[in-house]
Amino acid sequence: xVPVGRTHxxxxxxxxxxxxxxxxxxxxxxxxxxxxxxxxxAIEPTGSxxxxxxxxxxxxxxxYTDFAGLTPLRSAIAEKLAAQTGVCWNTEEIIVTASAxxxxxxxxxxxxxxxxxxxxxxxxxxxxxxxVLLAGATPVFVDARxxxxxxxxxxxxxxxxxxxxxxxINSPNNPTGAVYDRTTLQKIGELAIxxxxxIISDERYSRFIFTRxxxxxxxxxxxxxxxxxxxxxxxxxxxxxxxxxxxGYFAAPAEIxxxxxxxxxxxxxxxxxxxxxxxxxHFRDCSFERQLYQRxxxxxSAGLHxxxxxxxxxxxxxxxxxxxxxxxxxxxxxxPTEGHVQSGNDIARLLLDEAHVGCVSGGxxxxxxGLRISFGAPPELLKAGxxxxxxxxxSLRARQAGWSPSx
Numbered sequence: 260x261v262p263v264g265r266t267h268x269x270x271x272x273x274x275x276x277x278x279x280x281x282x283x284x285x286x287x288x289x290x291x292x293x294x295x296x297x298x299x300x301a302i303e304p305t306g307s308x309x310x311x312x313x314x315x316x317x318x319x320x321x322x323y324t325d326f327a328g329l330t331p332l333r334s335a336i337a338e339k340l341a342a343q344t345g346v347c348w349n350t351e352e353i354i355v356t357a358s359a360x361x362x363x364x365x366x367x368x369x370x371x372x373x374x375x376x377x378x379x380x381x382x383x384x385x386x387x388x389x390x391v392l393l394a395g396a397t398p399v400f401v402d403a404r405x406x407x408x409x410x411x412x413x414x415x416x417x418x419x420x421x422x423x424x425x426x427x428i429n430s431p432n433n434p435t436g437a438v439y440d441r442t443t444l445q446k447i448g449e450l451a452i453x454x455x456x457x458i459i460s461d462e463r464y465s466r467f468i469f470t471r472x473x474x475x476x477x478x479x480x481x482x483x484x485x486x487x488x489x490x491x492x493x494x495x496x497x498x499x500x501x502x503x504x505x506x507g508y509f510a511a512p513a514e515i516x517x518x519x520x521x522x523x524x525x526x527x528x529x530x531x532x533x534x535x536x537x538x539x540x541h542f543r544d545c546s547f548e549r550q551l552y553q554r555x556x557x558x559x560s561a562g563l564h565x566x567x568x569x570x571x572x573x574x575x576x577x578x579x580x581x582x583x584x585x586x587x588x589x590x591x592x593x594x595p596t597e598g599h600v601q602s603g604n605d606i607a608r609l610l611l612d613e614a615h616v617g618c619v620s621g622g623x624x625x626x627x628x629g630l631r632i633s634f635g636a637p638p639e640l641l642k643a644g645x646x647x648x649x650x651x652x653x654s655l656r657a658r659q660a661g662w663s664p665s666x
Contacts, residue, residue, distance in 0.1 A: 293636070293644035296617045298433070300581065300635040302554060304500040305547035311538025320534055326523045327516070328355025328508070332537045339540075340510055344479045346486055352510055354519050357527060359463040359494035359507035364390045366459055366490045366509055367425075369518035371396040375424035380410050382584075382624035384433050384461060396424065400625060405586060406573060408435035412446040419450070425457035426450075428478065431464040431579025434624045434631040438470055438579040441481045448482025451489075458485060463494040463507070464580040466548065467555055487512055495536050497581075498548055504532040555581065558634045558641055565645040570653050581635045587621075588628040593656055600655065602627045614647035 327333065332355060337348040356362040363386060371377065373395030379387050381400045388398040401414045415426065428447060430439035439447075451458050458478060465475035479486045494507035511519070559577055566574045566583060571590040575583040587603045594600050600609065607620035607630060621629020632648070634641055 292611070292615045292617055293640050293647070294617045295632045295634075295636055295641065295644050296619050297633050297635060298581065299497065299502040299633075300500060300551060300555060301637045302500045302551060305539060307539040307542045307544065307547070308499055308501060308532075308535045311535035312532070314538060315534035324533060326527075327520045328353065329533045329537060332533050332540070333508075335537065335540045336508055336510070340491065343475070344477050344491075346479055346483060348510055351513055352516050354509055354511070354516050354523070355533060356507045356509065356523070358496065358505040359461065359492050359509075360386050361505075361527070362492045362494075362507045362509035363387070363427075363459065363461060364393070365519040365522055366492065366511065366515065367391055367394045367396070368522055369511075369515050370394075370457055370459075370490070371424055374422060376420060376422045377424060378415060378418050378426040378456075380415075380428060382408070382432075382434055382621060382626040382629055383427075384429050385623050387427050387429075388625075391427075397422075399423070403435065403437065407576065408432065408437040408584070409439060409443055410447065412443065412450065415447065416450055419454050419456070423454065423456060425459060427459045427461065429461040431462075431468055431475070433464065433580050434582050434619070434621070434629065435584040436575065436577040436580045436582050438468055439476075441476055444476065444478045444481035448478055448485035448489075451485055452482075456488065458489040459492065460489055461492045463492065463497065465493065466498040466552060467581060468579045469556060469559055470578050490515060495532070498551065499536070499539065500547075500551060501532060501535075504535075506532040506536060555634070558636075558638055561638065562632075562634045562641060562645055565642060565649060568649050568653070571656060572652055577634075581633055583632040583634060584621075585630040585632065586628060587630055590652065590655065591628065603630050606630060606652070606655075610648055610651055614644075614651045616644045616647050618648070 330350060333350045333353040336353045337350055340348045354365065356365060367390045371391065371394035375396040376399050377391045377396055378399050378401055381402050391398045399418050401418050403409060404411050430437065460478050462475065462477060468475055477491060479489055490509055490511040492509045496502040496504065496506050562583060563574060563577065571593060572585050572587060575585060577583050587606055591600065591602060600606060604620040604622045604627065607618050610616045610618055619631040621627060621631065
């Protein structure tokens with residue numbers, strides 16, 4: 260991984276802007292590219308959400324709502340969070356946003372001041388460091404422990420300085436799929452309390468957990484005393500199959516929520532999917548969520564079976580989220596040092612150019628040795644794409660001639 264630093268933020272040439280263009284260029288001249296880069300599930304949204312959207316249109320619901328979100332929806336979110344976390348939430352502590360990413364941005368801007376430091380676990384969500392920088396603060400990276408990619412509490416403690424204001428955690432994790440255990444969450448909560456830190460807990464993949472417990476545990480559940488200094492970020496987009504509608508929210512102490520409301524007043528208007536989501540909530544029918552979860556469980560199981568044939572790369576754990584994350588360090592270290600494949604970014608380009616499979620290089624997440632593969636794609640495409648990936652990766656060491664990535 261990139262050495263620990265306080266402002267060092269890099270991105271791969273196969274980033275979220277460059278990769279789709281490169282895939283389109285290949286599609287124009289060659290065979291179909293299988294896209295395993297996306298952060299969503301290929302599934303039609305539940306009927307109740309569609310019905311709610313249509314009903315709102317038919318009722319002429321086209322006026323501004325509260326910048327913090329519809330009061331009944333915020334009340335429903337507070338009720339849901341109380342049931343999940345075992346602690347009470349009220350409507351004034353809930354802010355509805357246009358995606359979980361906007362929720363994170365609002366939280367960081369409302370909380371951080373220029374000169375503050377924020378600890379980020381690496382590999383990290385690609386927006387985390389840039390939102391901290393946007394607030395004028397400094398990201399401080401602490402590497403997760405391989406192979407499970409869980410945070411090292413001693414490394415986090417060593418990174419705390421007099422300027423440290425917050426820590427961002429993400430479980431289930433993007434990109435690694437790691438699910439933080441109760442002990443890890445308790446220790447992070449205890450450290451935050453003793454050091455006076457805010458905790459931003461990104462829990463947008465909480466519906467997608469595949470460990471034996473199959474139940475998400477928020478840091479507030481593991482360490483209830485940290486509730487007064489925790490911002491919980493989540494989204495409806497993935498769990499309801501409406502990623503294109505961009506709907507998220509966060510729950511925070513009243514002073515943070517109030518500051519975020521003021522920020523939203525001057526930054527954005529209402530979230531368009533609110534009425535549809537509220538309509539779905541009133542049904543109190545979780546059949547779609549169960550169907551979606553089973554779809555993901557089946558895709559994960561089938562994908563792990565294909566990836567078990569990898570020879571020079573350890574199969575991923577994929578305990579949560581929507582991703583297989585491959586640690587390519589052993590494979591890369593076994594390749595000739597004078598060759599053209601020296602990092603996960605080179606391998607991502609090779610897979611795109613030769614196997615016609617789009618993956619995201621770990622460089623996007625601060626890890627030059629990683630490769631993220633989404634298993635949210637249609638099942639038949641996922642299987643074909645993973646088989647191509649396994650074939651290319653298993654052949655790398657046996658290649659006699661060098662390979663030069665396309666310009």
